[in-house]
Amino acid sequence: MRVGLATCSVWPSLDDDGKLLTAELAELGVEVDACVWDDPSVDWDAYDLVVIRNTWDYWDKHDDYLAWTRRVPRLANPAAVVAWNTDKTYLKRLADAGIPTVPTTWVAPGEPFTAPDFAFVVKPSVSAGARDTAAYPAGDARAQAHVDDLHARGKTVMVQPYVDAVDTAGETSVLVFAGEVSHGARKSAVLSVGAGEAALGSWEMGPRQPSDEEVALASRVVEVAQSWGDDLLYARVDILPGPVVVELEVTEPSLFLTLAPGSAARCARAVRAWTERASSTR
Numbered sequence: 001m002r003v004g005l006a007t008c009s010v011w012p013s014l015d016d017d018g019k020l021l022t023a024e025l026a027e028l029g030v031e032v033d034a035c036v037w038d039d040p041s042v043d044w045d046a047y048d049l050v051v052i053r054n055t056w057d058y059w060d061k062h063d064d065y066l067a068w069t070r071r072v073p074r075l076a077n078p079a080a081v082v083a084w085n086t087d088k089t090y091l092k093r094l095a096d097a098g099i100p101t102v103p104t105t106w107v108a109p110g111e112p113f114t115a116p117d118f119a120f121v122v123k124p125s126v127s128a129g130a131r132d133t134a135a136y137p138a139g140d141a142r143a144q145a146h147v148d149d150l151h152a153r154g155k156t157v158m159v160q161p162y163v164d165a166v167d168t169a170g171e172t173s174v175l176v177f178a179g180e181v182s183h184g185a186r187k188s189a190v191l192s193v194g195a196g197e198a199a200l201g202s203w204e205m206g207p208r209q210p211s212d213e214e215v216a217l218a219s220r221v222v223e224v225a226q227s228w229g230d231d232l233l234y235a236r237v238d239i240l241p242g243p244v245v246v247e248l249e250v251t252e253p254s255l256f257l258t259l260a261p262g263s264a265a266r267c268a269r270a271v272r273a274w275t276e277r278a279s280s281t282r
Contacts, residue, residue: 001029001031001048001049001274001276001279002030002031002032002046002047002048002141003030003031003032003033003048003049003050003051003275004026004032004033004034004042004044004046004047004049004050004051005018005021005022005032005033005034005035005050005051005053005054005273006035006037006051006052006053006054006055006072007034007035007036007037007049007053007054007055008036008038008055008058009036009039009176010011010054010056010057011036011056011098012034012036013034013086014034014053014054014278015053015054015152015184016257016258017053017254017255017256017257017264018034018053018054018257018260020151020243020257020258020264021036021053021255021257021264021268021271024264024265024267025268025271026228026240026267026277027183027265027268027270028268028272029144029267030271030272030275033047035050035230037052037055037058037064037065037068038061038064039067039209043074044071044072047074048074048275048278048279048282049074049075049076049271049274049275049278049279050072050074050075050076050077050191051061051233051271052069052075052076052077052082052251052252053251053252054058055252056203056242056252057210058086058252059086059126059127059131059180061153062126063087065082065086065145066079066082066083066206066253067085069082069083070187071162072282074279075279076233076236076249076271076274076278077120077230077232077233077234077251078230080224080229081225081230081232081250081251082090083250084179084206085248085249085250086126086127086251087125087126087156088105088125088127088158088247089125090248091104091245091247091248092104092142092170093228094221094225094245094248097224097227099217099220099221099244099245100217100242100243100244100245101244101245101246102160102161102163102240102245102246103159103160103161103242104158104159104160105159105160106125106156106157106158106159107151107154107156107157107158107207108149108157109151109155109156110151113143113144113147113157113159114135114142115138115139115144116138116139116159116161117138117139118135118138118161118162119122119135119136119137119138119161119162119164120138120159120160120161120162120192121131121133121134121135121136121145121158121159121160121161122134122136122143122146122147122150122157122158122159123157123160124150124153124154124155124156124157124158125155125156125157126159129250131157132146132150135162135193137193147264152154162193163242163244163246164193165240165241165273166240168242168270169241170186170187170188170208170239170268171187171188171239171240171246172184172185172186172187172208172211172238172239172240172243173186173187173208173213173236173237173238173239173256174210174214174215174217174218174235174237174239174257175234175235175236175255175260175263176218176219176234176235176236176265176274177224177231177233177234177266177269177270178231178232178233178234178270178274179226179232180232180266180270181210181215181218181219182258182260182263182266182267183259183260183263184207184208184209184210184260185205185206185208185256185259186205186206186208186239187204187205187206188204191251193215195199195278205256205259206259207259207260210239211243211245214239214243217237217239217243217245218235218237219270221235221237221245223237223247225248232250233270233271234250234253234255234267234270235248235249235250235251235253236248236249236250236254236255237249255267
């Protein structure tokens with residue numbers, strides 16, 4: 001069996017998680033290549049399964065990225081999943097399904113923005129890694145320039161209350177492989193109210209055992225998302241104190257395999273099972 005792990009030109013050899021996963025898949029008899037997603041020389045049909053991993057440059061070429069996902073014959077997670085997950089308006093669907101999410105106001109280009117009377121976060125609906133994201137004090141007029149800049153680039157803006165409990169508790173990520181909760185991780189606060197836009201990678205990660213409530217919430221989120229039509233090989237549910245869901249990452253999330261012994265092997269087993277299933281349809 002052959003698996004392609006899709007990455008980008010900035011991470012041609014994958015991150016540390018990808019290297020761990022590659023080693024575990026080799027132990028299971030799976031041949032693995034790291035492949036840059038927009039390299040025209042890659043023959044994607046040569047792989048029994050292509051797994052999206054470090055494609056961390058797609059947000060500035062979103063349409064090209066979605067077109068690429070539709071061309072790959074056996075992709076995990078599937079192209080239809082990537083299409084809805086790379087635009088955070090999916091949070092509306094989760095909320096409509098009864099999932100507790102961070103309350104969000106959506107401001108499309110051309111629509112007026114009014115700074116809320118509470119501390120708030122502004123970010124684009126298509127982004128990753130806290131790009132173009134900042135937190136502001138209540139009523140801060142400086143946010144208008146941020147919103148105007150995002151609108152000028154054709155981006156829909158998300159406005160959310162700042163959950164200040166994250167300053168001490170951090171954010172919990174729950175990792176789910178093939179429907180089974182694997183492990184958790186803790187992310188330190190990414191934003192500081194009034195400090196300007198977050199710097200990419202400015203947070204600290206560490207291991208965390210999710211609470212029973214967080215595990216139940218993550219499992220419910222994955223169940224709801226799969227009811228939209230596609231199974232998920234991997235999912236990362238990011239949860240703020242409450243608990244409330246701030247994001248469901250099922251496109252190219254960091255899996256934090258280095259933080260949880262045994263998690264890379266669990267992930268590899270899930271990938272191998274999906275590869276067997278995909279190869280049977282060739």
